[in-house]
Amino acid sequence: MTETAALPQDITNRRVLKIALPIVLSNVTIPILGALDTGVVGQLGEAAPIGAVGIGAVVLSAIYWIFGFLRMGTTGLAAQALGQGNRAEVAALLTRVLMIGFVGGALIILLQVPLIWTAFRLSPASAEVEALARGYLQIRIWSAPAAIAVFGITGWLIAQERTRAVLVLQIWMNGVNVALNLWFVLGLGWGVNGVAFATFLSEWSGLAMGLYLCRSAFRVPDWRDWARVFDRVKLRRMAQVNSDILIRSLLLQLIFLSFLFLAADFGDVTLAANQVLLQFLSITSYALDGFAFSAEALVGQAVGARAAPRLRRSIRVAGFWGLAASVLLAAVFWVFGNDIVAVMAKNAEVQAAAATYLPWMVCAPVLALASFMLDGIFIGATRTADMRNMMALSTLIYGVTAYALVPTFGNHGLWIALLVSFVARGATLAARYPALERSVAE
Numbered sequence: 001m002t003e004t005a006a007l008p009q010d011i012t013n014r015r016v017l018k019i020a021l022p023i024v025l026s027n028v029t030i031p032i033l034g035a036l037d038t039g040v041v042g043q044l045g046e047a048a049p050i051g052a053v054g055i056g057a058v059v060l061s062a063i064y065w066i067f068g069f070l071r072m073g074t075t076g077l078a079a080q081a082l083g084q085g086n087r088a089e090v091a092a093l094l095t096r097v098l099m100i101g102f103v104g105g106a107l108i109i110l111l112q113v114p115l116i117w118t119a120f121r122l123s124p125a126s127a128e129v130e131a132l133a134r135g136y137l138q139i140r141i142w143s144a145p146a147a148i149a150v151f152g153i154t155g156w157l158i159a160q161e162r163t164r165a166v167l168v169l170q171i172w173m174n175g176v177n178v179a180l181n182l183w184f185v186l187g188l189g190w191g192v193n194g195v196a197f198a199t200f201l202s203e204w205s206g207l208a209m210g211l212y213l214c215r216s217a218f219r220v221p222d223w224r225d226w227a228r229v230f231d232r233v234k235l236r237r238m239a240q241v242n243s244d245i246l247i248r249s250l251l252l253q254l255i256f257l258s259f260l261f262l263a264a265d266f267g268d269v270t271l272a273a274n275q276v277l278l279q280f281l282s283i284t285s286y287a288l289d290g291f292a293f294s295a296e297a298l299v300g301q302a303v304g305a306r307a308a309p310r311l312r313r314s315i316r317v318a319g320f321w322g323l324a325a326s327v328l329l330a331a332v333f334w335v336f337g338n339d340i341v342a343v344m345a346k347n348a349e350v351q352a353a354a355a356t357y358l359p360w361m362v363c364a365p366v367l368a369l370a371s372f373m374l375d376g377i378f379i380g381a382t383r384t385a386d387m388r389n390m391m392a393l394s395t396l397i398y399g400v401t402a403y404a405l406v407p408t409f410g411n412h413g414l415w416i417a418l419l420v421s422f423v424a425r426g427a428t429l430a431a432r433y434p435a436l437e438r439s440v441a442e
Contacts, residue, residue, distance in 0.1 A: 079300020105145025
């Protein structure tokens, strides 16, 4: 018997929080690690290494981001198999996602020359920074199979409500990274290459830890039942789900990239203020992700079991805590928003500009809640075609709103358009929810 076989049936507040809180804590470690990386290389006393690590990390994050579908798609598919009581499919799915991770990572390694060349054509840097960043990338890129496979492992664990294991995995990887950074950079004097080697080793050690956390699946033969692993129907379904999520994510990225490009027209001070305020959205995402992930796991299990009452109960309980978190965030931003801005930006002009647009950040957690929670619900139900289509409609609504408001209201109009895109995503997915519920009840 595996750890996936005996989950409780009742949907309680305690159960939702048990899933959500480790994810929130895990998310907190992400910006901390980035700050520590920068802080360690900053001890070298030169600007170029900081810029090289920053550019290198952004380039790889952008490449790996493409494979983010593996985390989301795996959660929905594994949760449904679990809800069906199909232990064999849960184990086979783990094998599939590991294979996708290894193949995807191998492709990135094979294509590293054109990928790195393209990255520096899109974002040119000084000769010194580019040389250091190339060295960083040429080391780190060899851990691509591990980094992508960890996406799939994370989704697989979330589907089984094993978010404490996700937290352990994140802390392990970050701890190894920090310890090796200190040793390689400050102790051995390896500079930027030391940062790259530290991350390379932490990602491979993260894969090893992830496999250990998934060891229950390897105790039964189903994970190597190759007829099941390569079942054409399952593979087609997985490909469809993942491609829908990828398109949806590309459209979401398009919104944020266009937001940044349009903001650049308002001058350096406004652009800087917007960058600071976008961190409020990141904080919102980190907090609400936990409750959205709870919805993914619980909704997926309910859909797999074809239990409409459990589906509705899962949404109500996860949604209640998501609402509580969003209201708390809005209150924190209202009371402490200017203090948070002052920590992030020391320039008085940037602080003043950020204060002008801060009210939109106070509204953002509540206005964005439905989009986060419904994303989780539709991922759990693997209704990814709806996600793709509603994201396309929301992107169109965002574009029309920006076109109409930015010429008259400037940066205020741009922020309104961004928040409208969140509201539109929530509203359009809500309109598709009755069909989702009917499909479970049938």
